[in-house]
Amino acid sequence: MFLRLILPLLLALFPALPAAAQSAAIGFGQGDFDRSAPVEVTADNLEVDQASGRATLTGNVVIAQGDLRLSANLVTVDYATTNGNRTIERLNAEGDVLIVAGQDAAEGQTAVYTLGTSDILMTGDVVVTQAAGTLAGDRVAINLNSGAGTVTGRVRTTLQP
Template sequence: MMILRALVLTTFGLLAGAVHAQTAAIGFGQGNFDRAAPVEVAADSLEVDQATGRATLTGNVVIAQGDLRLSANLVTVDYATTGGTRSIERLNATGDVLIVAGEDAAEGQEAVYTLGTSDILLSGDVLVTQGGNTLAGDRLAINLESGAGTVTGRVRTTLQP
């Protein structure tokens, strides 16, 4: 409902010609994300640098956590060590990035996913698809736990009647 309201308001603003939309709030992934779910990874190659605690995945990278899927050409994985336990802190994806959460999808050129806060920042010709509706802009910031998201930049939308 929140996305429909935001899309309608954005559309009326564009049609009126008086508002040049720079921001649009959306719902993404319905807010039922389980950040405690295991992270599954597939890629054509994996390189691990023990000194920096960074792993680099290249070629057809697909990362899944619950019903969240992130795919890209290249993903670097940053780890954090707390109390002697190493865990994934952040994923940095580049090249044809696609994020799917339930029936919602977003694509762009770069994404940073911070696992501890469940925040994703997607940038570079962002396109969000929800049902038959689309919303495009320069950047998308979403929180997977709440489902709240904001598209910024030159925001454009297409609504299906």
């Protein structure tokens, strides 16, 4: 049951993850992902609470598909029930969060991915590293549909000439 619920989340999580740059569209990993590749989930522990609609993965959590990887100390999956069907609503990653896509990487202390709006919010000394340079701030908000992002909180960047 759990794999049937989490698999759509994992497939939705791995489309194109754009990096954030103040209201600019910057492709994170260039969106070239094999969505048919197997999704691998590893963690030290898994707890599923059917009553609350939450699954919790703890300890060395790694979710990978092809060249795309999400790792964190803790990942919770929140579900919503609509017309009797349970769907994944939100993915919450905490503790040393790292998202890697090919040569691109984003790291921070937390990440929340809301599937309905296609928004990712990373907080806690976020650093996005791409071939063109680095971008950092306290908070990075990304919309997967538009590719637009905003960095706030003492924004720092390094650009290669």
